[in-house]
Amino acid sequence: MKLIAIKDLKQPRYFKRRLQTEKELLLTSDGNPVAILLNVESxxxxxxxxxxxxxxxxxxxxxxxxxxxxxxxxxxxxxxxxxxxxxxxxxxxxxxx
The missing domain is CATH 1.20.5 (Single alpha-helices involved in coiled-coils or other helix-helix interfaces)
Structure with a gap:
């Protein structure tokens, strides 16, 4: 599973593109996991x-x-x-x- 930092949520296009590509991301804060993000198809x-x-x-x-x-x-x-x-x-x- 790929990682994404909380600060990257401030860049919605980048974040959305990563989520669509990777399908699931592990959201981290200071290197610690805080959430799992899943891409939801229509x-x-x-x-x-x-x-x-x-x-x-x-x-x-x-x-x-x-x-x-x-x-x-x-x-x-x-x-x-x-x-x-x-x-x-x-x-x-x-x-x-």
Missing amino acids: AEDPENILQSVRDARSRMALSRVREAARAADTSAMSLAEINREISATRQSRKSRR
């Missing part, structure tokens, strides 16, 4: 594209949670163990109030 529905991105993010988040569970060796917990852990956490939160 026949495409932007809402469908956004929903696809949201779905992909959800799948990525679920994968991270599953990986963290495997790393913490909690992926093999029984339902009873999970429920005990939830109850203990809720009790500790109540006592902090």
Whole structure:
């Protein structure tokens, strides 16, 4: 994915041309990623594209949670163990109030 700096947004023609050519750009500020820009063709529905991105993010988040569970060796917990852990956490939160 090609990079584009926030300051380049001040040059709309250059920015639009780059986006049409590259199809997707990573917007950076001081070298740090802040957004992904996607070219939208006239026949495409932007809402469908956004929903696809949201779905992909959800799948990525679920994968991270599953990986963290495997790393913490909690992926093999029984339902009873999970429920005990939830109850203990809720009790500790109540006592902090």
